[in-house]
Amino acid sequence: MTGFALARARPGLAFWRSLGAFHRVVLMLGAVLVLAAVLAPWLAQHGPTDQSLMSRLKPPLGFAGAKAGYLLGTDELGRDLLARCLYGLRLTLSLAFLGTLVGLAIGATLGLLAGVAGGRTEAAIMAAVDMQIAIPFTLVALFVLALFGSSFGVMILLLGVAGWEQYARIVAAETRRLMRMPFVEAARAAGATPRRIALVHLLPNLISPIVVQMTLSFSNIILLESSLSFLGLGVQPPTATLGAMVGVGRDYMPIAPWIVLAPSVLILAVTFVVQVLGDFARDRADVRLRAR
Amino acid sequence: MPLLSVENLSLAFGSHVALRGLSFAVEPGETVALVGESGSGKSATALALMRLIERDGGQITAGRIRLRDTDLTAASEAQMRRIRGNRIAMVFQEPMTALNPVMPLGAQVAEVLRLHRGLDGAAAHAAVIEAFARVRIPQPELRYGQFAHELSGGLRQRVMIAMALACQPDLLIADEPTTALDVTTQAGILSLIKTLQADTGMAVLFITHDMGVVAEIADRVVVLRQGEKMEEAPVTRIFRAPQADYTRMLMAATPRLGSGAPAAPRPSDPVLQVENLSVRFALPGAMPFAPGPEFHAVRDVSFSVGRGETLGLVGESGCGKSTLARACLRLIGVDAGQVRLCGDPLTGLSAAQMRPLRRRAQMVFQDPYASLNPRLTVADLITEPALIHGTVTRAGRHDLAEELLEKVGLEAAAMTRFAHQFSGGQRQRLCIARALSVRPALIVADEPVSALDVSVARQITDLLARLQAEDGLSFLFISHDIAVVERVSHRIAVMQAGRIVEIGPTDRVLAAPAHPYTRRLLAAVPVPDPAKRGPMTAMPDLMPPPPAILPRGTRPVREVLMAVGPRHFALASNDPAPLPPRAGAERDPVDRVTHHMAAQPAGAGS
Structure with a gap:
């Protein structure tokens, strides 16, 4: 009984207590990553673009030839890798997070609309989905970036739009299935409007597939951004993003592997945290699983 | 020496004990019925006999299963593979899911023969044709290359039985083999099993919840409840003088045809009036964009339901009864005719x-598991219609939920829980509470008790009767089970192929059925009394119903209901001879042809 009272007073604490050791560790790792990104300007001792040609390609501390003050070593222009990683993480996380939300907002709305309305609306939306899949994305990216130039806002929109069709497909298919469920028919028999059916009866039952798609899309956007950067279409150098750092560092792999390793490990960590927390959120969102 | 002896068998799924110390034996050539409601452990027992229970996450915690002199509990997986399908075969409830949908039926049976008999090529083909012929599947050559979805439910179950019997097993385990079938199809399958048993001398372990089926087929009966054996006795003694309280309760809950309908309410203005209602569905044409033919699901149906009255709508699967119910509530489009609810037209x-x-x-659906939104709490669920119609404020929802829960016999504590935390019967009560939240004049209940155990079904029908007495509710009660319909309905409408073929006061329709289809339907209902088990007699073919699929724009033949008694109407029919008082038959035309063959040796089997 006291535990219950405590849980009511301190929901955060109760939540933490309900977690297993694995999820606690992953959650802390996630918190560290987010904090590192947010606090980048205060954590970094050097600017991310400050060059020091005297100290090029220095290895991380603890290796022969390391230079004090450069924890993760330096890159080919003598820039501090730690600073670049922190700023890169900051940019990559915000791009991926906002891009995912844009894709979700467009895709889930259109998918839900297609599934509920059916008929011509559905045919039109699904035709748009097919078109999006058929046109090479880099082509669209080239066109948009040539028109509007590469700014943070344009990048977010571009990366979000790049994934909307997957949300739309999954949500539309799942909505079609749910529309045939008796509980939706019961709601219609009770006089519920299509809007109410979509928001009260369909959307909460769509959380699981949406969350799974979000985790996939989050990682995809990180990779997409790096391939755009590699083509010179993404965030412009010398601004650091994790993907761009991997792309540039590839050339120095034989002589300075740390340039690739540091951002790669971060990408890995971010993706891992997102996947685990996504699965976790999906299980928690399902009342049937939560009861067990 | 018994063929199968089960000694002190205990089964568990994790920490949940499914069966405690069950002992029984099956003699060669005998039919033993394992009877119980859901959770009784009857299906777990079947899985244990096949040693398939480990794969489902269960285990045998104690006891011994012996097939002649083989100890199945100690058998290795390799030994079990030689026994399964060879010495013990199994038939499942749902023939559609038990058959591989993408494999030709003949190949599926041939696989069993290849595994256990080493047959291949032409020899296997011939053996499959023979196996199909043995279970009276018409045109066995044609069926060899067909797929499961191309056959009717009755034929699919025959394929399952052919597969099970391909290697002439000593023991056939039939796990609710007729539960998913219509009564007339069920009668055909039961008589087939009896005939085959007489021919081959195999033993049958028949698992069912239906006392009517038990009376038809069993020699001995084992009654299970929550993993414990309640009683074991010859079938006549079980029905004449049941020893255990639970058996008596089960008997009392089992709907019996002819046990009396509720007294008719005072005549009043109709709550629901349906006039010449028709619903059609367009079917895809031969070419894209070419107009296809139309399927006439509901044809020219007229009836009315008075205040405080229950109209039972009976018919076999696919007859259009659910379509009719949805059309009455305008949940699907109506192509012709008029529906009036409390005097106001709904069409248009x-x-x-x-x-x-x-x-x-309001409507109550068949599947209480799927008809409640899994994401909403009970309080939100059952008060939703009231909230939509503005008859309750957000603040008043709690009080309304409490009142509704009390009304359907659930505790107020249920309010904060979710649907999956309730049993099937409790969920159906929630569905009823939800329907009641807006104080409707009419509740359309589409097979509301078909998914429930008999004892729970009884409680639900009693609840509906109580609500009717208290609030003067009207019901349109749809079911395939004519005995359940009798229990709750003042009047009965019998549907076949989209038409109402007979409608009238319940006792009149059941005592003096005027339409041949009604008579056939009544004859196929299993009687829960082994003494009334008679030899299956052949029944004359009915005139086939008019075709349901017509070219676009064609009107179906207009048929008129004729008065055959006070408030009792039936379609005129050209079928000459009245049917014999007791018979079994199948609905499918193909099945019907074979029925004469199946019927002859049936007397020897029982």
Whole structure:
């Protein structure tokens, strides 16, 4: 009984207590990553673009030839890798997070609309989905970036739009299935409007597939951004993003592997945290699983 | 020496004990019925006999299963593979899911023969044709290359039985083999099993919840409840003088045809009036964009339901009864005819105009698991219609939920829980509470008790009767089970192929059925009394119903109901001879042809 009272007073604490050791560790790792990104300007001792040609390609501390003050070593222009990683993480996380939300907002709305309305609306939306899949994305990216130039806002929109069709497909298919469920028919028999059916009866039952798609899309956007950067279409150098750092560092792999390793490990960590927390959120969102 | 002896068998799934110390034996050539409601452990027992229970996450915690002199509990997986399908075979409830949908039926049976008999090529083909012929599948050569979805439910179950019997097993385990079938199809399958048993001398372990089926087929009966054996006795003694209280309760709950209908209410203005209602579905044409033919699901149906009255709608699967129910509530489009609810016409209204009228009629569905939104709490679920119609404020929802829960016999503590935390019967009560939340005049109940155990079904029908007595509710009660319909209905309408073939006061329709289809339906209902088990006699073929699929724009033949008694009407029919008082038959034309063959040796089997 006291535990219950405590849980009511301190929901955060109760939540933490309900977690297993694995999820606690992953959650802390996630918190560290987010904090590192947010606090980048205060954590970094050097600017991310400050060059020091005297100290090029220095290895991380603890290796022969390391230079004090450069924890993760330096890159080919003598820039501090730690600073670049922190700023890169900051940019990559915000791009991926906002891009995912844009894709979700467009895709889930259109998918839900297609599934509920059916008929011509559905045919039109699904035709748009097919078109999006058929046109090479880099082509669209080239066109948009040539028109509007590469700014943070344009990048977010571009990366979000790049994934909307997957949300739309999954949500539309799942909505079609749910529309045939008796509980939706019961709601219609009770006089519920299509809007109410979509928001009260369909959307909460769509959380699981949406969350799974979000985790996939989050990682995809990180990779997409790096391939755009590699083509010179993404965030412009010398601004650091994790993907761009991997792309540039590839050339120095034989002589300075740390340039690739540091951002790669971060990408890995971010993706891992997102996947685990996504699965976790999906299980928690399902009342049937939560009861067990 | 018994063929199968089960000694002190205990089964568990994790920490949940499914079966405690069960002992029984099956003699060669005998039919033993394992009877119980859900959770009784009857299906777990079947899985244990096949040693398939480990794969389902269960285990045998104690006891011994012996097949002649083989100890199955100690058998290795390799030994079990030689026994399964060879010495013990199994038939499942749902023939559609038990058959591989993408494999030709002949190849599936041939696989069993290849595994256990080493047959291949032409020899296997010939053996499959023979196996199909043995279970009276018409045109066995044609069936060899067909797929499961191309066959009717009855034929699919025959294929399952052919597969099970391909290697002439000593023991056939039939796990609710007729539960998913219509009564007339069920009668055909039961008589087939009896005939085959007489021919081959195999033993049958028949698992069922239906006392009517038990009376038809069993020699001995083992009654299970929550993993414990309640009683074991010869079938006549079980029905004459049941020893255990639970058996008596089960008997009392089992719907019996002819046990009396509720007294008719005072005549009043009709709550629901349906006039010449028709619903058609367009089918795809031969070419894209070419108009296809139309399927006439409901044809020219007229009836009415008075205040405080229950109209039972009976028919076999696919007869259009659910389509009719949905059309009455405008959940699907209506192609012709008129529906009036409390005097106001519903046809011709737009969706928005229809919405405020929806509170007058609510619906209860068959599957209580799927008809409740899994994400909403009970309080939100059952008060939702009231909230939509503005008859309750957000603050008042709690009080309303409490009142509704009390009304359907659930505790107020249920309010904060979710649907999956309730049993099937409790969920159906929640569905009823939800329907009641807007104080409707009419509730359309589509097979509301078909998914429930008999004892729970009884409680639900009693609840519906109580609500009717208290609030003067009207019901349109749809079911395939004519005995359940009799228990609750003042009047009965019998549907076949989209038409009402007979409608009238319950006792009149059951005592003096005027239409041959009604008589056939009544004859196929299993009687829960082994003494009335008679030899299956052949029944004359019915005139086939008029075709349901017509070219676009063609009107179906207009048929007129004729008065055959006070308030009792039936379609005129050209079928000459009245049917014999007791018989079994199948609905499918193909099945019907074979029935004469199946029927002859049946007397020897029982």
